[in-house]
Amino acid sequence: MRSAAAGNRVACAGEVTGTPRGELMQIGQVAERTGLSLRTIRFYEENGLVLPTARSEGGFRLYSQDDVARLDVIKRMKPLGFSLEEMQELLGLLTELDSDDGDRAQLLDRLRMFHEAATARVTALRDQLAVAEGFAGSLAAHLDSRR
Amino acid sequence: MRSAAAGNRVACAGEVTGTPRGELMQIGQVAERTGLSLRTIRFYEENGLVLPTARSEGGFRLYSQDDVARLDVIKRMKPLGFSLEEMQELLGLLTELDSDDGDRAQLLDRLRMFHEAATARVTALRDQLAVAEGFAGSLAAHLDSRR
DNA sequence: GAACTCGTCCCTCACGTCAGGGTTGGGCGA
DNA sequence: TCGCCCAACCCTGACGTGAGGGACGAGTTC
Incomplete structure (x- = not known):
């Protein structure tokens, strides 16, 4: 194509x-x-x-x-x-920070909140990964025992 | 609630x-x-x-x-x-394997395919995690440099 | 009679997919 | 040199999907 x-x-x-x-x-x-x-x-x-x-x-x-x-x-x-809404906000935040015009302190504060949310999501992802690995492992075990 | x-x-x-x-x-x-x-x-x-x-x-x-x-x-x-459809199939597969009645070899084959798919998804998750960590890190860097 | 549950309906989010038509720009004939 | 063709590319608009969320009025259980 x-x-x-x-x-x-x-x-x-x-x-x-x-x-x-x-x-x-x-x-x-x-x-x-x-x-x-x-x-x-x-x-x-x-x-x-x-x-x-x-x-x-x-x-x-x-x-x-x-x-x-x-x-x-x-x-x-x-x-x-x-x-998407959050991404839009973060994008706006970053461009506002680049072209310094707004209330710097407030912008940084909002950025900090995004960073917190991001790290929270990262740990959530890590948990998901652990569950996923566990499940894949139990599938493997099933395969071994039923061979 | x-x-x-x-x-x-x-x-x-x-x-x-x-x-x-x-x-x-x-x-x-x-x-x-x-x-x-x-x-x-x-x-x-x-x-x-x-x-x-x-x-x-x-x-x-x-x-x-x-x-x-x-x-x-x-x-x-x-x-x-x-x-959900795949989960349904996998659940059926597992119960069929427990109460042995079907074509064992074929069931195991299908189970193997699920296992492959699962490990593939696990590596995909790992990649996602890496990207997420990278992004969180770059946010942190932004915060540090703009302080 | 308070708490729980029922089925039904519409809402959300992040796109996928389809339909029907318009744009771009090279190539060719005149 | 002008005009036209054609393939490839792009447009808008509308509807579909997956995995549920939330609300509602009515029925059930204890």
Whole structure:
């Protein structure tokens, strides 16, 4: 299905491979880079998580390198089981901290709460892992005894 | 919410604590024991995972010790991310193996496949945990540097 | 009569999937 | 050089799914 060769953009002079910095890419390329599905990327936009930097004349979404970075952050957050709403808040928090304009102390406080939630989720994940390992082990035991 | 004290069954003579073996309990007690919600237990029944051993005259679900054991198995499977359908199959498999009647070799083969799937899910969980730890760590780093 | 349970209904979340149509840009004929 | 075609890509909108959550009015049990 995915025919990578049939790109509709000819390589410019000096361009070696992939998309050069400063260029915008459309959703398919972003999906390839991030490993997210088109639907997922659009869904994140619907929910205000990552808005494409631009749109083409005809309405195609055009993403910058920064947009892709945001998507990567989301991808790294996912195993923590945060809701989209929480991810949105955290993303906003991080960009606000980068461009210092808000109430620094309050921002850091909120960030600390996220960190607490994250570590809590990590221990929950560890517990889940232990249960999972236990179950897999008991399956193995069943197999051994019934051989 | 969960009022443990308000049991609607009076203790019989000779009964010290909890529900004695051989007795049936209704859904609330089962929920307490398993840590599953009433809704979840009913949902599992709807999907053929755990049917109550009996019903009261008036239609209350009545569960045996074995039923509770099945629910516990499900609870232990959950972190592996199996679907309800898969859990149903695995439960059936196990009971078929206990009461030996079917094609033993084939049953064991299917069990082996479950074991493989389980170990695969375990490694996936480990990966997720690693990502989660990484993210939590980067949050901590952010906090440190912005202090 | 208080606590418990029943079945039924709609709600949520994070997407998947389908349908039907529009856009992009290279290539080709004229 | 202009126009058109075509494949590949993309759009919106709507409905479906999995695993339950929550509420409700009525019935049951003790």
